[in-house]
Amino acid sequence: MFCEKEPYILVFGVSIYDIIGFTNRNFKPHDSNPGKVRVSFGGVCRNIAENLARVGVNTKFISVVGDDEKGRSLLEHANKMHLDMKDSLIVKGESTPTYMAILNEEGELEAGIVDMKVTEYITEEFIDSKAELFEQAEYVVLDADNPPLLEYILKKFYKKTKFILDPVSAAKAKPLKHLIPYLHTIKPNRLEAEVLCGFPIKNLEDIKRAGKYFLDQGVQKVFISLDIQGVYYNDRESEGILKADKVSIVNVTGAGDSCVAGLGFGFMNGLDTRNTLKMAIAMSVITIAHADTIHPDMSYDLVNQSMDSITWVEETIF
16 A cells, blocks of 8 residues: 555556457458457556556556546556555546557457547646655656656756656657656667667677666666567666576566566665566566466565576676
8 A cells, every 4th residue: 555654656657548359350341340358457657657566666656537437447446556646637528548459360450549638638737736746756757658748857856856767669769868867767678779879789799888878878777678688787886688588478568567667666675786677577577478468466476486486597797
């Protein structure tokens, strides 16, 4: 349960109500197709926040929802997860951010609709009204969905808290290069790192060069996801690559979100960089072994067991 008097991590971003339809066979446009429909809650930052809460981190999540059934169910779910969303913006007369998709029998997208209009109500004035929450947070987790608002937050609260950024995609990372100095921690994948650094990352020397680039910009902790090769880390005192061997993969969606949550857990609990990354990778391993974006049994105990059972492969660079 969220505790007002204890140190907390603040996550700021979009919550999405996902409606996904799966056709049984031979998708036919302009017709009713037999299949199944699944409803779930998504959004990069929302997923990060829920994963944090599930492993026992005191977590506050600020988002925006409409005053509709979708928004109410999302808030009720957060409450069940002991995730504090009470400072989120609820907009009367608007729809909660929604993504609706139809997938064919091969799992490929046939059509999709995204309703994100309500996010326009998150303004600089709203951020100002939550200034105390940002300033008192130990860490603030952000993504790159809204570059102008991201820049406003980073500059307004710089040195008043510590920022963790998930760039989300290479395309969204491109406008953020000038904001790197404001970050405490960055967790790009290889493509996002290439965009932010301005050079290709093809080998170990390139990876090390990218790590140095971010540190020279003022970042304190660098984590670069290298897919099956593992995760590169550098915090000035230690540098290396860590991976989990022989991982079972069902659905990779959500792996990055749970990884960021693991980093947040490590920071909030005073773990060193290597053990923080082990926590993050273990949470990712648990996530990709299940069909859901967030493993329904995600918990600190499950992660702890996973860390002990994983075969770790390490390359220490210095």
